[in-house]
Amino acid sequence: MTAQPRETFEARLRAIGETRYHDKHPFHSMLHGGQCTMTQVRAWVVNRYYYQSRIPMKDAAFLSRCTDPDLRRAWRSRIEDHDGGVAEGGGIRRWLKLAEAVGLDPVYVASTEGVLPATRFAVDAYVAFVREKPMLEAVAASLTELFAPKIHSQRIAGLLEHYAFADDAALSYFRTRLNEAPKDVAFGLAYVLDHADTLEKQDAAAAALTFKTDVLWSQLDALHSAYVTPARIPPGGWDGETGVRESAQYQGAAQ
C-alpha cells in the first residue's frame, strides 16, 4: 500500500487531537471553568507532577536508543527544559511552584507518594513505550505537543479568572511551555512526516499518537474517578489533606 500524501497524513495526525486530546475531558472543563474545588485542583497538581517528573526519563530513554549524535543533540533540550539546571530552572521546579501556590507542601508533592495507581500505570506505560518501540513511534507519541498550546492558554486564562492562588509565578510552568513546545513539535512533526514513508509506518505513527492521547486521558479519568462526586479515592491515594498548608488565599472556587 502506498503512503498517504504528506498533507493527508498530517491532517490525520491532527484529527487525532481534535477527537481524543484531553482538552475534551470533563475534568479539564471543570478546571479551567472554575468548577474545581481546591481539593480537586490539588489532586490534579499532585498527580500531574508524576507525569512531569517522568518526562525527562522518557526523553532519556529515547536518547539511550538513539545512535545518531545529531538527533541526540537536537532532542536533549527536552530534558534540559524539564529538569532545568543543577541549581535552578526547569519545568519540574516550576510545577512545584504551582504546588506551593495551591497550598501544597512541595516536598510532599515531589515524593509522589499520593499519586493514584492509574496515573502511575499510564505514565509508566509511556516511558516503557518510548524505551521499547521503534524510534518513529517514540517520536510520534510526543506529538500531543501539537495540541498543547491551546490547552495551556486555556488553563492560564481559566485559572487566572477563577482561582485566587493563580498568578504569573504560579502559572510560570504553562507560560514557559508555550515558548518551549513549538520548537519541539516542529522538530517532531517534521521527523514523523519524513520517516513515515510507507502506509504501514504512517499507521504505526498514528497509533502511537493515539496511544499517547490515551495516556493523557487516563490521567484525567483517574482524577475524575477519585476526586469528583461520587469520590472514590483508592487506598494510598492523596486524601485531600496530606501536604496541605491552609491559608486564606486558597479560595475563589468551591471548597
Add this chain to the structure above:
Amino acid sequence: MTAQPRETFEARLRAIGETRYHDKHPFHSMLHGGQCTMTQVRAWVVNRYYYQSRIPMKDAAFLSRCTDPDLRRAWRSRIEDHDGGVAEGGGIRRWLKLAEAVGLDPVYVASTEGVLPATRFAVDAYVAFVREKPMLEAVAASLTELFAPKIHSQRIAGLLEHYAFADDAALSYFRTRLNEAPKDVAFGLAYVLDHADTLEKQDAAAAALTFKTDVLWSQLDALHSAYVTPARIPPGGWDGETGVRESAQYQGAAQ
C-alpha cells in the same frame, strides 16, 4: 556482614584499577610507546569511536531510570560533554578530529561500519549493564574514570613524541577529558562510597567496576587480536585501507 570502612572500600576500588585497568594492556604500551603502525593507530581510532559514540547512550540509559531530578541534573553534563551542542563541541566531534588527523575519513569512522564485533559486544554490554543493573552498580561501573587521567596524560605525551600526526588539535579529546573527568569521578566516587552501605553492596560495586575494566580490556584485546602480528582481521572488520586519506604527514611510526 558489616560493611568495610569507607577508606578500606575506596582502596579496594582503586586496587581494581591497579591490576585490571587497560593501561596494563600491551596495546596501550605499543600505542603510547610509538610502536604502533599507522594502521594500528587507525584501527584503534576506528574502534574506540564506537565506545565514544555509545557513552551518551549509556548515560541516557542511566537518566532514563533515575527518579531523582537532582541526580539527573548532576549526571546530565556527561551527555553534554560527549555529544556537545547542536552545532559544535563535545568529545565525539573531538574524536572525529583525531580520526581526521590520523588520515581517516570522519564520515567513514562515524558510520561505525568497520568496528570489530568484539568491540561492539563489549560496548553494548556496558550500555545494557547501565540500563538493567541497580543504580549503585551503574555508577560504580563509571569509576574507571578514576584511572583515566593517567592514561590520557600518557597518551598525549606518547602520541606527541612518536607520531607526526599528533598535535594539540588532534589530541584535544584527551586534553578536554583531563578537565571533565575529575568532576564526574568525584561525584561518582562519593555516590558509591555513600550508597554502598553493606558489604553485599560493596561487593556488587566492586564487581561492577571489575566488569567495566573487562569492557575496556576486551576492546584492546580485540584490536591486538586483529591488527597486531599475527594479524587476523575478522570478516567485516576495518581492512586497513577503507576510509584512509594518504598524506606525507602520517609517519613517524613503523608503517
